[in-house]
Amino acid sequence: MIKRQNTRLVVIVIVIAFALWIDLNDTLLISNPFNGSVIYSRDVSPQLGLDLRGGLQVLLEADLPEDVDVSAESMEVARSVIENRTNALGVAENVVQIAGDRRIVGEFPGLKDTEGVINTIQQTGLLEFVDVGDTPMAAGTIIQTDYGLSPSAAETTPAEGEEAPIVYHTVMAGAALEDVGVTQDTLGQFQIAFALNSEGSDVFAEHTIANSGKFLAIVLDKEVISAPRINEPITGGSGVISGQFDYESANALTVQLRYGSLPVPLKIVESRIIGPTLGEDSLQRSLKAGLIGIIIVVLFMAIYYRLPGITADISILFYAAIAFAVFKGIGVTLTLPGIAGFMLSTGSALDANILVFERLKEELRRGRTLKQAFDMAWSRAWSSIRDSNAAVLITSLILFWFGNAFGASIVKGFAITLALGVSISLFSALYITRTLLAVVLDKIKITNFQRWFGI
Amino acid sequence: MNLLGKRYFFFTLSLLVILPGLIVLATSGLPLSIDFTGGSLLEVTFVGTTPQPADVITLYEDANIKDAKVQTTDSGTLVIRSEFLDNEKRDTVLTSMNAAFGETTIQRFDSVGPSIGEQVTSRAAMAVGVSSLLVVIFIAWSFRGIKGAYRYGISAILAMLHDVALIFSVTALGSIFLGWEIDSLFLTGLLTVIGFSMQDSIVVFDRIRENSSALRRLDYETLVNHSIVQTLQRSINTQLMTVEFLLLALAFFGGVTLRQFVVVLLVGLMSGTYSSIFIAAPVLVVWEKQEWKTWFKKKATV
Numbered sequence: 133m134i135k136r137q138n139t140r141l142v143v144i145v146i147v148i149a150f151a152l153w154i155d156l157n158d159t160l161l162i163s164n165p166f167n168g169s170v171i172y173s174r175d176v177s178p179q180l181g182l183d184l185r186g187g188l189q190v191l192l193e194a195d196l197p198e199d200v201d202v203s204a205e206s207m208e209v210a211r212s213v214i215e216n217r218t219n220a221l222g223v224a225e226n227v228v229q230i231a232g233d234r235r236i237v238g239e240f241p242g243l244k245d246t247e248g249v250i251n252t253i254q255q256t257g258l259l260e261f262v263d264v265g266d267t268p269m270a271a272g273t274i275i276q277t278d279y280g281l282s283p284s285a286a287e288t289t290p291a292e293g294e295e296a297p298i299v300y301h302t303v304m305a306g307a308a309l310e311d312v313g314v315t316q317d318t319l320g321q322f323q324i325a326f327a328l329n330s331e332g333s334d335v336f337a338e339h340t341i342a343n344s345g346k347f348l349a350i351v352l353d354k355e356v357i358s359a360p361r362i363n364e365p366i367t368g369g370s371g372v373i374s375g376q377f378d379y380e381s382a383n384a385l386t387v388q389l390r391y392g393s394l395p396v397p398l399k400i401v402e403s404r405i406i407g408p409t410l411g412e413d414s415l416q417r418s419l420k421a422g423l424i425g426i427i428i429v430v431l432f433m434a435i436y437y438r439l440p441g442i443t444a445d446i447s448i449l450f451y452a453a454i455a456f457a458v459f460k461g462i463g464v465t466l467t468l469p470g471i472a473g474f475m476l477s478t479g480s481a482l483d484a485n486i487l488v489f490e491r492l493k494e495e496l497r498r499g500r501t502l503k504q505a506f507d508m509a510w511s512r513a514w515s516s517i518r519d520s521n522a523a524v525l526i527t528s529l530i531l532f533w534f535g536n537a538f539g540a541s542i543v544k545g546f547a548i549t550l551a552l553g554v555s556i557s558l559f560s561a562l563y564i565t566r567t568l569l570a571v572v573l574d575k576i577k578i579t580n581f582q583r584w585f586g587i
Numbered sequence: 588m589n590l591l592g593k594r595y596f597f598f599t600l601s602l603l604v605i606l607p608g609l610i611v612l613a614t615s616g617l618p619l620s621i622d623f624t625g626g627s628l629l630e631v632t633f634v635g636t637t638p639q640p641a642d643v644i645t646l647y648e649d650a651n652i653k654d655a656k657v658q659t660t661d662s663g664t665l666v667i668r669s670e671f672l673d674n675e676k677r678d679t680v681l682t683s684m685n686a687a688f689g690e691t692t693i694q695r696f697d698s699v700g701p702s703i704g705e706q707v708t709s710r711a712a713m714a715v716g717v718s719s720l721l722v723v724i725f726i727a728w729s730f731r732g733i734k735g736a737y738r739y740g741i742s743a744i745l746a747m748l749h750d751v752a753l754i755f756s757v758t759a760l761g762s763i764f765l766g767w768e769i770d771s772l773f774l775t776g777l778l779t780v781i782g783f784s785m786q787d788s789i790v791v792f793d794r795i796r797e798n799s800s801a802l803r804r805l806d807y808e809t810l811v812n813h814s815i816v817q818t819l820q821r822s823i824n825t826q827l828m829t830v831e832f833l834l835l836a837l838a839f840f841g842g843v844t845l846r847q848f849v850v851v852l853l854v855g856l857m858s859g860t861y862s863s864i865f866i867a868a869p870v871l872v873v874w875e876k877q878e879w880k881t882w883f884k885k886k887a888t889v
Contacts, residue, residue: 191703250674400673401700405693407630417840425836429829436824468845469775472837472852476779479830480786483821486829487790490821516793519729520786523722527782530718531775534710546775 133506133570140567148450151457176460180241181467181545182406184415187241188249191402194234202234206395211236213394214253227465232537236398250403258397259306262349263339269349269359271375277302277351279397303339303348307395308332314382315372322382323374333369340365352385418471425475426452429482437489438586439578443568444485444561451481451560455553469546477553480521484561487513493585502573510566517561524554588819591812594869601749601866608756611763618762620770621697623711625704626654627672630695631684632664638688643667646687650679658766664694672698711774718778719744722785726792733796738874743788746867750784750858751777757854761847772848780855783830787822787863794818795871807875811868819864826860 134140154160158177163170182189192214194202207230214236215228227239240249262277269275279302311327328336340348340362349359350373358375377385430448433441455474459466491513495505528551535544578584621628640657647655647669655669672680677696684691699707723740730736754777761767794814802810831853838849873879 193700193703401703403674403696403698405696407692407694418837418845421837421840422833424840425833428832428836432829432832469772469848472845472848473779475833475837476783476830476852479825479833482829483786483825486821486824490818490824494817512797515797516790519726519793520789522725522729523785523789524782526721526725527718527778527785530714530721531778534714534774537710543771543775546779550779 133503133573134566137567137571137574140563141571144450144564144567148453151450151454154457154461155453176463178460179463179465180415181465181470182239182241182404183468184466185241185412186406187239189240189402189404189406190238190250190253190400191231192236192238192253192398193401195397195399196234202396204233207234207236209395210398214238218249218253235401250400253398253400258353258394259309260302260351261304261336262351263301263303263343264347264349264359266346268347268361269356271356271358273356274354275300275349275351275356277354279305300349304328304332304335308335312386314379314386317372317374321374322377322379323372324377324382324386325372326370328369330369333367336369336371337365337367340367357385415468418468422471422475426478429478433482433485436586437486439572439584440485440489440492440565440569441586443572444482444489444565446568447485447560447564448478448481450564451556452478454560455556458552458556459549464548464552465545466549467545469543470549473546473548473550474553477550477557480524480554481557481560484513484517484521484557485565487517488561488565496585502578506570506573510562514562517558521554521558525551528554588816589812590815590864591808591869591872594865594872597865597869601753601862605749605752605756608759609752611759612755615759615763618759618768619708620768620773621668621699621704622771623704623708623769625671625699625701627669627677627698628695629667629669629672629677629680629693630660630664631667632692632694633688633690634692635689637663637665640665642687643684646683647680650676650683652676652680671700707771711771714774715778715781718781719747722781726785726789729789730792730796733799735874738871739792742867742870742874743785743792745870746788746859746862747781747784749862749866750780750855753858754780754851754855758847758851761850765847767847773851776848776851776855779852780859783856784859784862787826787859788867790821791815791818791863791868795868808872811872815864815868822860822864826856830856 154176158175160172160174160176161170162172194207194210196202211228211230215226218226218228218238218240227237229237231237238253258279260277260279262275264275276299278299308328308331309326310329310332313325315323315325317323344362344365346362347359348362350357358373360374426448430445433445433448435441437444455477458464459474464470488509492505492509495508496502500508528547531547532544532551535547637659640659643657643665644655647667652672653670655667658666658668660666677698681691681693723744726740726743727737730739758767758769758773791814794817795811798805798810798814798817802813805813834849834853834856838846838853
């Protein structure tokens with residue numbers, strides 16, 4: 133039947149023990165037995181998706197015309213800015229990820245105050261220094277700027293009869309800021325001091341020399357904070373923003389400018405809110421359903437396939453333990469379709485076993501010896517198990533790619549659990565079941581195939 | 588057991604099952620959800636009495652929001668679909684609902700911008716296309732040793748199209764009677780069905796591949812029939828006894844949110860097994876014997 137049974141058994145025991153260790157603990161901890169110091173520690177508590185625990189999902193897209201390229205770095209910066217801001221709100225377990233080239237998906241599970249988060253994200257913190265010419269401008273005025281527009285788009289002629297909204301020219305954006313801090317002027321009024329990077333300094337110097345006496349508005353998210361007159365050229369690359377600030381508002385703005393200036397403007401293109409009760413109800417029911425389904429299947433296998441069926445049942449339970457450990461270990465977020473994907477891959481694991489057992493029975497009926505039939509069952513069934521599972525893996529890879537590009541974490545979760553499940557199921561059928569059955573058949577001498585194999 | 592002899596009977600049977608739904612699709616169009624068309628969906632519960640749909644629509648119209656449609660659900664919630672809402676508009680709606688109907692709680696709110704919806708549709712079509720193409724190439728490669736390897740790939744695709752047509756048909760009927768929609772979850776189900784449909788066809792084909800060297804002297808039809816019969820027990824046990832058990836459990840005891848998805852999988856996977864036996868393998872035989880040459884002559888081989 134198979135060689136090195138003991139080695140194989142040891143491998144299985146180690147794998148299962150390792151899997152159970154991850155399954156049964158929420159934190160993996162290895163400490164030094166001599167002094168108790170922690171050598172390795174990792175949080176592996178299961179992550180539930182939004183559909184199971186409720187929460188908010190927002191899909192943001194770069195608010196720039198299609199033909200303007202968005203660099204990967206600026207998307208990454210925008211992502212971490214949003215992450216920092218929302219984490220600062222005290223929302224736990226946020227996930228902010230880049231989806232595709234110009235989208236960012238944010239997931240805020242278990243959230244009650246969805247308003248706060250959306251507002252925080254929408255304060256894009258896009259700081260602009262805008263040339264407003266000779267007009268002084270009151271703080272709080274909302275204006276339009278040409279930042280991010282392609283040159284042609286900025287010069288579109290307005291429709292007749294409508295007053296054209298004035299589009300002001302952005303001299304420089306917040307990305308040029310190198311340092312910001314709160315200071316006080318001689319009267320004790322709070323203001324924000326900033327320093328520019330070298331590129332920004334040059335632009336700023338050039339502009340202030342050419343436009344002395346005109347107004348330069350400091351605009352945050354299209355809202356004018358202050359619009360000082362350029363009294364003298366600023367060539368040193370630093371300056372102050374003064375406005376009606378108290379310490380809190382000055383500090384809040386500083387924090388937003390320091391961590392928060394988004395390199396690209398973002399707009400919300402999709403948002404989903406799932407109520408917590410809906411999610412919890414689904415979770416309970418689906419878990420119960422999964423359990424009932426698995427019990428029926430385990431019984432069916434044992435009754436129909438007898439001895440091999442029971443070994444298959446054991447290996448399916450091992451499979452479930454390993455799969456769950458892998459999901460926890462690499463941090464797969466469990467969603468409802470994810471559970472469905474897992475159950476389908478359980479079906480795949482069973483299919484591999486069934487293919488082998490049907491073959492085993494067939495060969496026994498043809499009058500082969502148990503040893504011959506056993507070897508043939510696995511070698512003959514292998515080609516169909518391999519090819520059919522490869523087809524499923526190909527499909528789940530395409531699904532993953534699709535889900536990833538659109539921040540559709542539900543589709544992605546399904547694809548991951550299906551692909552991982554199918555891979556683990558191969559190990560379970562080809563290695564675990566085979567070893568267990570060989571060991572059992574070695575220990576007990578079977579003469580009555582009718583009784584033990586259900587032929 | 589001669590399963591292939593009645594192949595034209597089974598072809599007709601499949602057509603009869605699939606056609607009604609496809610006719611519905613042709614007349615009323617695809618029931619695409621906001622995932623594909625863009626728009627918003629707001630599901631709310633009320634502390635007091637649930638207001639009449641007409642009142643809610645009036646409220647939406649007053650707020651200058653187009654295309655509002657209201658649906659009541661079994662669990663006593665209201666599902667309101669309309670054009671894409673940004674957060675300001677959503678707040679306006681909620682504030683006026685709170686004022687008009689008492690305290691309102693959001694159970695679910697989905698809002699998809701129109702540009703996203705468009706892209707999802709085209710990418711989804713691409714995802715289905717690319718995965719089928721890859722699988723055909725894979726099968727043709729895997730069966731390269733035997734005569735007409737590409738036929739196996741194409742037959743598997745035909746069987747898969749059969750399954751896809753069937754679930755579209757079922758969803759179309761579901762859209763009329765149960766208000767089902769084609770959403771991104773449907774897409775997930777669709778791709779799974781495609782994967783497993785291939786899996787089933789491949790198991791049958793694998794047996795044909797094995798038998799075509801061992802039982803070389805048999806004629807092709809007998810050989811294919813023999814292969815189907817040999818794998819029949821596996822097909823029934825895997826599909827009906829295990830996968831369908833798991834899915835039935837999910838359908839009966841699982842959450843409502845998942846029901847349409849589970850039914851699509853249930854029908855699709857069952858169809859996958861059926862089509863591997865009654866579509867994929869017979870098509871191989873029809874192809875081998877070039878039976879289309881006799882289709883339009885008198886006394887066709889039905």
